[in-house]
Amino acid sequence: MVTKSWWDTVDALATGAVGVHFERYPRARRKYLSKWRKSRNLWLRRAALLFQLNYGEDTDFALLRAIIRENLGSQEFFINKAIGWALRQHTRVDPEGVRRFVAETRLHPLSAREAMKWLDKKGLV
Numbered sequence: 001m002v003t004k005s006w007w008d009t010v011d012a013l014a015t016g017a018v019g020v021h022f023e024r025y026p027r028a029r030r031k032y033l034s035k036w037r038k039s040r041n042l043w044l045r046r047a048a049l050l051f052q053l054n055y056g057e058d059t060d061f062a063l064l065r066a067i068i069r070e071n072l073g074s075q076e077f078f079i080n081k082a083i084g085w086a087l088r089q090h091t092r093v094d095p096e097g098v099r100r101f102v103a104e105t106r107l108h109p110l111s112a113r114e115a116m117k118w119l120d121k122k123g124l125v
Helices: 007-024 026-036 042-050 061-070 077-090 095-104 109-121
Strands: none
Touching (some): 007 042, 026 042, 042 061, 095 109
């Protein structure tokens, strides 16, 4: 994920193979995620934000919030977009939790807009 990376390959790997692998092998998740989430490589940080995207109710929202907080203040488009996407996806199972987190966290405007997009369309804001 670090050689000739771009959003399309990173997203496919993070939400697919990496997400499945981390779900099956928690020890591997702990080992790699601890490095990826603090990496200087934006694609590894993006993967850390997105790997739970398809977990639904099994999403560790506390972990997601922690990783998001570690990336607050980033001006990197692909990080801020990933934050919003991960939060938007989580609104499917915990709209109130996401709404509360967005309200109390100084997210980049892009992240906040993306997070609330689905709730806005449904009139649930």
